[in-house]
Amino acid sequence: MGTVVETLADLEFLSKLMIGIGEVAEITRIPARQLRYWEEKGIIHALKTKRSTTRRYDYQTVKKIILIKELLEEGYTLKAATKKIATRLEKINTAFNKLKKD
Numbered sequence: 001m002g003t004v005v006e007t008l009a010d011l012e013f014l015s016k017l018m019i020g021i022g023e024v025a026e027i028t029r030i031p032a033r034q035l036r037y038w039e040e041k042g043i044i045h046a047l048k049t050k051r052s053t054t055r056r057y058d059y060q061t062v063k064k065i066i067l068i069k070e071l072l073e074e075g076y077t078l079k080a081a082t083k084k085i086a087t088r089l090e091k092i093n094t095a096f097n098k099l100k101k102d
Helices: 004-016 021-028 032-038 061-071 078-101
Strands: 018-020 056-058
Touching: 018 021, 021 056, 021 061, 032 061, 056 061, 056 078, 061 078
Parallel strands: none
Antiparallel strands: 018 056
8 A cells, every 4th residue: 555655646647647648549449530520529528738739638538538448348428427417527526626715
């Protein structure tokens, strides 16, 4: 089991992680074309820098992509999967915001 310092280092690493669309496609086994379609629909959002035209995704977006894929494999439509994940993320954010206030 990792120490608190290792965990904090992991969180810092994950917060800075940016992965190119090709790598995301390879990791998730979702074609880049499909990822671009999801982006066009506003389901996911790429991080674009002034120096690069390549779509890059952060840890949270890759996590969302994986969750969408899992729900699609379970038979959800893209619209239903997106809605379910949005609801789940809203609940998680609400819970964490309550913790911040305490």
